[in-house]
Amino acid sequence: MTAIPLGVPRRLLEFTLDGQETRVPEGSTILDACRAAGKDVPTLCQGDTLEPKNACRVCVVEVEGARTLVPACSRKAEAGMRVRTDTERARHSRKVVLELLASSVDLSTTPNAAVWLKEYEAEPDRFGPDAARIDQEPRVDNDLYVRDLGKCVLCYKCVDACGDQWQNTFAISVAGRGFDARIAVEHDGPLTGSACVYCGNCVEVCPTGALSFKSEFDMRAAGTWDESRQTRTTTVCAYCGVGCNLTLHVQDNEIVKVTSPHDNPVTHGNLCIKGRFGYQHVQNRD
Amino acid sequence: MDLHFGDSEPTDEERAAVDALLGPPQSSWEGADRDGTGPADLRWARGGRAARDRRDLLLPGLHAVNDRIGWISDGALDYLCRRLTVPPAEAYGVATFYALFSVKPRPRTVLHVCTDIACAPAGAADVLAAARDRLGPGSGVLVQSSPCLGLCERAPAALAVRAGETVRTAVAAPATPDAAVLAATAPESAPEEPAAAMAVPQAGRAELTLLRRVGVVDPASLDDYRAHGGYTALRRAFELGPAGVIREVTDSGLVGRGGAAFPTGVKWKATASQPDHPHFLVCNADESEPGTFKDRVLMEGDPYALVEAMTVAGYATGAHKGYLYLRGEYPRALRRMEHAVAQARSRGFLGEDVLGMGYAFDIEIRRGAGAYICGEETALFNSIEGRRGEPRSKPPFPVEKGLFGKPTAENNVETLVNVLPILTMGAPAYAAIGTGRSTGPKLFCVSGSVERPGVYELPFGATLGELLELAGVRDGLRAVLLGGAAGGFVRADELGIPLTFEGTREAGATLGSGVVMAFDDTVPLPRLLLRIAEFFRDESCGQCVPCRVGTVRQEEALHRIADRTGADAAGDIALLREVGRAMKDASICGLGQTAWNAVESAIDRLGAYK
Numbered sequence: 001m002t003a004i005p006l007g008v009p010r011r012l013l014e015f016t017l018d019g020q021e022t023r024v025p026e027g028s029t030i031l032d033a034c035r036a037a038g039k040d041v042p043t044l045c046q047g048d049t050l051e052p053k054n055a056c057r058v059c060v061v062e063v064e065g066a067r068t069l070v071p072a073c074s075r076k077a078e079a080g081m082r083v084r085t086d087t088e089r090a091r092h093s094r095k096v097v098l099e100l101l102a103s104s105v106d107l108s109t110t111p112n113a114a115v116w117l118k119e120y121e122a123e124p125d126r127f128g129p130d131a132a133r134i135d136q137e138p139r140v141d142n143d144l145y146v147r148d149l150g151k152c153v154l155c156y157k158c159v160d161a162c163g164d165q166w167q168n169t170f171a172i173s174v175a176g177r178g179f180d181a182r183i184a185v186e187h188d189g190p191l192t193g194s195a196c197v198y199c200g201n202c203v204e205v206c207p208t209g210a211l212s213f214k215s216e217f218d219m220r221a222a223g224t225w226d227e228s229r230q231t232r233t234t235t236v237c238a239y240c241g242v243g244c245n246l247t248l249h250v251q252d253n254e255i256v257k258v259t260s261p262h263d264n265p266v267t268h269g270n271l272c273i274k275g276r277f278g279y280q281h282v283q284n285r286d
Numbered sequence: 287m288d289l290h291f292g293d294s295e296p297t298d299e300e301r302a303a304v305d306a307l308l309g310p311p312q313s314s315w316e317g318a319d320r321d322g323t324g325p326a327d328l329r330w331a332r333g334g335r336a337a338r339d340r341r342d343l344l345l346p347g348l349h350a351v352n353d354r355i356g357w358i359s360d361g362a363l364d365y366l367c368r369r370l371t372v373p374p375a376e377a378y379g380v381a382t383f384y385a386l387f388s389v390k391p392r393p394r395t396v397l398h399v400c401t402d403i404a405c406a407p408a409g410a411a412d413v414l415a416a417a418r419d420r421l422g423p424g425s426g427v428l429v430q431s432s433p434c435l436g437l438c439e440r441a442p443a444a445l446a447v448r449a450g451e452t453v454r455t456a457v458a459a460p461a462t463p464d465a466a467v468l469a470a471t472a473p474e475s476a477p478e479e480p481a482a483a484m485a486v487p488q489a490g491r492a493e494l495t496l497l498r499r500v501g502v503v504d505p506a507s508l509d510d511y512r513a514h515g516g517y518t519a520l521r522r523a524f525e526l527g528p529a530g531v532i533r534e535v536t537d538s539g540l541v542g543r544g545g546a547a548f549p550t551g552v553k554w555k556a557t558a559s560q561p562d563h564p565h566f567l568v569c570n571a572d573e574s575e576p577g578t579f580k581d582r583v584l585m586e587g588d589p590y591a592l593v594e595a596m597t598v599a600g601y602a603t604g605a606h607k608g609y610l611y612l613r614g615e616y617p618r619a620l621r622r623m624e625h626a627v628a629q630a631r632s633r634g635f636l637g638e639d640v641l642g643m644g645y646a647f648d649i650e651i652r653r654g655a656g657a658y659i660c661g662e663e664t665a666l667f668n669s670i671e672g673r674r675g676e677p678r679s680k681p682p683f684p685v686e687k688g689l690f691g692k693p694t695a696e697n698n699v700e701t702l703v704n705v706l707p708i709l710t711m712g713a714p715a716y717a718a719i720g721t722g723r724s725t726g727p728k729l730f731c732v733s734g735s736v737e738r739p740g741v742y743e744l745p746f747g748a749t750l751g752e753l754l755e756l757a758g759v760r761d762g763l764r765a766v767l768l769g770g771a772a773g774g775f776v777r778a779d780e781l782g783i784p785l786t787f788e789g790t791r792e793a794g795a796t797l798g799s800g801v802v803m804a805f806d807d808t809v810p811l812p813r814l815l816l817r818i819a820e821f822f823r824d825e826s827c828g829q830c831v832p833c834r835v836g837t838v839r840q841e842e843a844l845h846r847i848a849d850r851t852g853a854d855a856a857g858d859i860a861l862l863r864e865v866g867r868a869m870k871d872a873s874i875c876g877l878g879q880t881a882w883n884a885v886e887s888a889i890d891r892l893g894a895y896k
Binding site for chain 1: 374823831
C-alpha cells in the first residue's frame with residue numbers, strides 16, 4: 001500500500017477575501033486562498049514546487065492597512081486580514097507590470113501571457129519603438145537544452161531549482177544588476193564549461209520558454225511543434241531503482257520532450273539527465 | 287557541495303591577495319599544490335557547515351583581489367571559490383553585482399568622477415570630459431562617471447583608487463581637471479583632504495550635540511575622545527542595564543535617521559526579546575543617497591562616538607557582535623573607523639570584557655562595493671552574507687530574522703550616535719529638544735546653491751528657510767530637493783516648512799536622510815530629473831519587474847521630453863505617472879517605491895515641463 005503523506009494537521013484561520021469570510025489552513029498564502037476560492041490571480045515567478053521568490057509582482061493584491069500592494073504568492077494569510085484581489089489599484093499594477101514585461105522580453109511562449117495582456121488591457125507598445133528590450137540570440141551550446149534569454153523574465157526559478165531548493169548543483173546564478181541582470185553560469189561562459197549536470201530541472205520550472213529542450217526548440221524553429229497533436233503518457237523511469245515518474249510528450253510517435261509530474265511526493269517534478277534526456281533508445285527502430 | 291571549477295588558474299599575485307585575507311590553503315581541496323601524500327590531501331576536506339560558514343568572506347575576498355589587481359579574473363574568482371567552498375556561478379553573480387568590481391581587465395587606477403545631482407550643476411561634466419581627454423587609453427587610468435560620492439559640500443568631486451599591495455586613494459574636491467588628473471596619476475602625492483570639520487560650518491559651537499566633538503577632538507586619539515566626554519554614555523548604560531537603556535531610548539522618542547523614521551526603542555526591544563540567538567547589531571554606514579554625507583563626517587570627525595554607540599546598542603539588544611557596513615567609496619572614513627576599532631579593542635573598550643563589566647562585544651567592519659541598494663537593510667544583510675545585495679521580502683522582519691537569519695537590530699550611523707546624548711542627558715532632557723513628535727537634534731546635509739555647504743545640526747522644528755539662511759542661500763533660488771533622489775522637490779516659496787518628520791509629511795514632502803539641496807534658476811530642471819532617473823536605473827538591483835524595467839521606462843520617457851513642454855510632453859507625463867504609480871505600489875523595496883518621487887514632485891510642485 002502506498003503511504004500518502006498527510007502532514008501535520010493545521011489550524012484554520014479566518015480572514016476576508018474580497019468581502020467574503022474565508023477559512024484557510026494556517027501557513028497558507030493569500031494565493032492558496034485565492035485558488036481555493038476559485039479566483040484567478042496571474043502568476044509568473046510562483047512555482048508549485050519552489051519557495052515563492054515574489055520577483056515578478058504580477059500577483060499583487062491589496063491588503064487593507066498596508067502601504068504598498070503585497071504579493072499574493074508569498075504573503076501568508078493572517079487572521080483578520082482584509083484582502084482585495086481585484087481593486088483598481090491592484091489591476092493597475094498588474095497591467096503595468098505586464099506591459100513592462102511584454103515591452104522588454106518576448107512572451108510569445110509564455111502560457112497565458114496573451115490572455116492576461118488582453119484581460120488587463122495592457123498596451124506594451126505605448127513605451128515607443130525605442131523602448132529597450134532584452135534582445136539576445138538564443139544560446140545553443142549543447143545538444144540537450146537551449147537558453148533564450150530574450151524570453152527570460154528573471155523569475156529566479158531556474159536558479160532556485162539548480163541551487164539549494166532542489167538540485168544543489170549551483171551551476172547558474174543571476175549576474176549583473178538592474179536591467180542588465182541575466183541568468184548566467186560562471187564567467188558567463190557556455191553551459192558545456194560550467195557545473196551544469198543537464199538534469200533539466202531548470203527547464204521543468206521555466207515559466208516562459210526561455211529555457212527549452214533542444215528538441216522542442218528545433219521543432220518550433222521548423223514550425224512542426226504542435227501541442228494539439230501531442231499525447232502525454234506518465235510512466236516509470238527504468239534507469240535505476242528510484243522509480244521516478246516520467247511524462248512522455250509524444251508527437252507523431254516520437255518522444256519530443258520529457259517532464260515529470262510536480263505532485264509526485266518523492267521527486268516533485270525533478271529528474272536526472274538519464275530520465276530527462278535518455279529516451280533515444282526507445283525510438284531507435286533499426 | 288560538489289563544486290565544479292574550470293581550468294583558469296590564479297596568478298601568484300592574485301593568490302597572494304586571497305591568502306593575505308584567508309591564510310594559506312590547508313590542502314589541495316582548497317587550492318594548494320597537490321603533493322598527493324599529505325594526510326590533509328588524502329583524508330580531509332573542509333565541507334558541510336564549516337565550509338558554508340565562511341561564505342560571508344566572499345565580499346572581503348573580492349575586495350582583496352580587486353584592491354591588489356584592480357579587477358577580478360576568472361582564475362582569481364575560481365581560487366577564491368575553492369578557498370571558501372562557494373559555487374563559481376554564485377560568486378560570479380556577486381562580483382558582477384557591485385559597481386566597484388570589474389570581471390574584465392582594466393587599468394590599475396580608476397578615477398570616479400561624480401556626475402550626480404550636487405556635482406552636475408557645479409561643473410562635473412567638464413571635469414569628466416577633461417579627465418577622459420587627458421587620461422586616454424595607455425594612461426593607466428580608467429575614467430568613470432560615478433553616482434554621488436558623498437562629498438557634496440565640495441562639489442564637484444572625484445575619487446581616484448589605485449590597486450596595488452596597498453591601495454592608494456586620493457580625493458579631488460572641489461575637482462578641477464588638473465586636480466582630478468593629479469589624483470589619478472599620482473594619488474600618493476595628491477594633497478591631503480581637508481579636515482572633516484571643514485564640512486561642519488558650525489564646528490566648535492557650544493550648542494552642538496551630535497557634532498560637538500567634530501573638529502574639537504583628535505579623531506585618532508581615544509584619550510582625547512575620553513577627555514571630551516567619551517564613554518560616559520556606555521558607563522551610564524552599564525548602570526541602567528539593557529532594559530533600562532531600551533527604556534531611555536524609547537522614552538527619548540528617538541526614531542531612525544536613515545529615512546524610514548522607525549522608533550529605535552521599539553526596534554531594540556523587539557530584537558532584545560527574541561528567544562533565538564545570537565543577536566546581531568548592524569550599523570548601516572552605506573550612505574549612498576545622493577546628497578547625503580553626514581555619516582561620513584561623523585565617522586571621519588568623531589569615529590569613537592560610533593564605536594561607543596554601537597557598543598551601547600549591542601549591550602541593549604543582547605548582541606555580542608556588531609557589523610559596521612561602510613560605504614566602499616569612503617576610504618578616509620574606513621581608515622578612521624578601522625583605527626578607532628583597533629584602538630578601542632586594544633584598550634579594553636571592545637573585546638571579551640568591555641570595561642571590565644563582563645560584557646563581550648566586538649565590531650567587524652565590512653566594506654560595501656558600490657551599490658546604493660545595499661543601504662536597504664535586508665539587502666545589506668545579503669551583502670554581508672556574501673550574496674547579491676538584493677532586498678528580501680518582509681515579513682519576516684530583521685528583528686526576527688535578520689543577518690544570518692538571526693534577530694538583528696540595524697541602525698543608521700546618525701541614529702546610533704544620538705543614543706549617546708540620550709544616555710548622558712537623560713531621556714526627558716533629550717525629548718525636550720525638537721518638537722513633540724520629532725525629538726532631538728537632526729543633521730542636515732546642505733549643498734548646492736549656498737555659500738556655506740556642509741552638515742548642519744539643528745533641533746527638529748527649525749524651518750527650511752532658517753536652515754538655508756544659516757547656510758547662506760544664494761539669490762535666484764528655484765527649488766530645494768529634500769531627502770535626496772528618493773525624496774522630493776519643494777518650491778522656493780515653501781521655505782516655511784518645518785523640518786520635522788510630521789511637518790514635511792504634512793507638506794507632502796519628506797525629510798528622508800536629511801538632504802537639503804538648493805538649486806537656483808540656472809540649473810536645467812529636465813536635465814536634473816534625467817540624472818535622477820539614470821541613478822535609479824543604474825542602481826536598481828533588478829530583482830522585481832516594476833523597478834527593473836520601470837526605472838528604464840522612466841528614464842526613456844524623461845529623455846524624450848527633455849526639450850519639450852506643454853502638450854508635447856503631456857503623453858509622456860501621463861505614462862510616467864502610470865509607471866510611477868506601479869513602481870510605488872508593487873516594488874519589493876524602498877528603492878523602486880521611491881524612484882518616481884522626485885520626478886513626480888518636480889512635475890506637480892515645480893511645474894516642470896509646463
